[in-house]
Every structure is written in C-alpha cells, then in structure tokens.
Amino acid sequence: MEHVRTGLQEEDFDIGREIERAKKFSRRTGGVTLFLGVARDFSQDRDVVKLEFDAYREMAGRELEEMAGEAAERFGLLALTILHRWGTIHPGENIVLIIAAAGHREESFTAARWCIDELKKRVPIWKKEFFTDGEIWVQESP
Amino acid sequence: VEDAVKVRVRLFAMLREAAGIDSLELTIPPGGSIGSLVGELVEKYPRLGDLFESRHILVAVNQRYTGMDKELSEGDEVAFLPPVSGG
Numbered sequence: 001m002e003h004v005r006t007g008l009q010e011e012d013f014d015i016g017r018e019i020e021r022a023k024k025f026s027r028r029t030g031g032v033t034l035f036l037g038v039a040r041d042f043s044q045d046r047d048v049v050k051l052e053f054d055a056y057r058e059m060a061g062r063e064l065e066e067m068a069g070e071a072a073e074r075f076g077l078l079a080l081t082i083l084h085r086w087g088t089i090h091p092g093e094n095i096v097l098i099i100a101a102a103g104h105r106e107e108s109f110t111a112a113r114w115c116i117d118e119l120k121k122r123v124p125i126w127k128k129e130f131f132t133d134g135e136i137w138v139q140e141s142p
Numbered sequence: 143v144e145d146a147v148k149v150r151v152r153l154f155a156m157l158r159e160a161a162g163i164d165s166l167e168l169t170i171p172p173g174g175s176i177g178s179l180v181g182e183l184v185e186k187y188p189r190l191g192d193l194f195e196s197r198h199i200l201v202a203v204n205q206r207y208t209g210m211d212k213e214l215s216e217g218d219e220v221a222f223l224p225p226v227s228g229g
Contacts, residue, residue, distance in 0.1 A: 037229050053228070054154055054155050054158070055154075055228075056152070056154055056202070056205075056221055056223065058205055059202055059205035059206075059221065060228075062205055084228060084229075095229065096228070096229050116229055119228055119229050120226070120227075120228060120229045121226070122207075122226065123226060123228050124154065124202070124221075124223050124226055124228075125226060125227070125228030125229075126154060126155035126156075126224065126226060126227050126228070127227040127228065128155070137155050137156045137224065137227070138227040139225060139227065
C-alpha cells in the first residue's frame with residue numbers, strides 16, 4: 001500500500017512535498033484535504049511554554065499504519081498520509097499532519113476528520129504541557 | 143511443576159514518571175494474568191497504586207490492546223498505557 005504513508009518523526013513536516021506526494025498517486029484525484037494539528041500557546045487558562053510528546057513508538061507506528069489502512073479502504077482514498085511528531089514542540093509548531101486524497105471532496109473531508117479523531121482515541125502518544133508555573137500530562141483532547 | 147513466567151513491563155507518560163523507570167522485568171506464577179502483574183508492580187512501586195485506581199489505564203501485550211484478564215506467556219511485552227493524548 002504505497003499510497004498510504006504513516007510515521008512518527010522528530011523533525012518538522014515538509015508540507016509542500018507531502019501534498020505533491022499524495023497528489024501524484026492518481027490522476028483521478030479531485031480533492032485533497034489537509035489537517036494540521038498545531039501547538040497552542042494557551043491551555044486550561046494558562047500560558048503554554050512547550051509541549052513534550054511521549055510515545056510507545058513501536059506500537060504507535062503500527063496503530064497509525066493500521067488505522068490509515070482502514071481509512072484508505074473505508075473512504076476509497078487514492079492517497080493518505082498521517083505523520084505525527086514526538087519530542088519537544090513549542091507553541092506555533094506543527095504536531096500532526098493528515099493528508100487525504102480522494103476522487104471527490106466529500107470523501108477527502110470525511111476521511112481527514114475520521115483520521116484525526118481515531119488517532120486521538122487509539123494511538124499511544126501522550127502530551128505533556130509545560131506552563132510558566134508547572135506541568136501536566138494532558139488527560140483529554142477536546 | 144510449571145516454570146514461573148518472566149515478562150517485560152513497559153511504562154509510559156505519568157506511569158513512567160511515578161515509577162521513575164520506563165522498563166523492567168517481572169516474574170509471575172504460571173497462568174498469571176495481567177491483574178496479578180499489576181499487583182506485583184504496585185508492590186514494587188507504591189506510587190503507581192493511586193494511578194491504577196484513579197485513571198483508566200489500558201494494557202497492551204506485544205503491542206496490541208488487550209483486557210486485564212489475559213493470561214501471559216514467557217517473554218511477553220506488557221505495556222501499561224494512561225489515556226492517550228496525541229494530536
């Protein structure tokens with residue numbers, strides 16, 4: 001399934017290249033939806049200094065692969081990319097990138113939404129928020 | 143007499159911090175389940191007790207989500223996972 005690309009990485013995404021990569025798999029692509037999760041500088045009424053991501057990397061990699069395969073099949077995608085970063089991330093920096101390419105816009109929108117929701121439910125990655133006056137493991141992701 | 147079962151335990155996020163360790167080997171009696179492993183673990187690292195009681199901790203054996211009643215085999219990797227918060 002080379003049209004499905006997933007991974008955990010420390011470095012930032014090359015978004016332009018990722019879009020080109022997703023587009024090139026099929027001339028039948030008519031819509032590409034991109035979701036980019038970004039670090040906020042404010043959470044739970046406090047100023048966020050940085051985030052740290054912990055991951056069960058072997059399992060997270062496999063869960064990402066499996067859920068991407070499920071999504072590609074379920075929504076009939078022509079290409080799908082899901083990348084998540086780990087390590088230290090500062091406000092304004094990118095956290096997660098999802099690119100769903102389909103024949104029509106509806107499937108690509110629905111798939112991108114499904115992928116981020118599913119990722120937040122089942123991929124073993126944890127976010128710790130560091131504030132000016134303390135730190136906390138994030139409990140839920142609204 | 144069956145041998146005791148040795149497994150590798152992995153801890154993440156708040157569990158890792160509370161125990162002060164991310165990985166260890168534990169031995170449980172033959173036919174032991176994950177429940178008995180949690181007992182061993184909390185005895186060794188009492189600070190984990192509160193977290194196992196107050197949080198919804200999930201468990202994965204060999205990188206697959208599973209239930210607390212699963213029977214463990216020699217060499218299994220058992221990971222305890224606090225509620226995930228990726229994305």
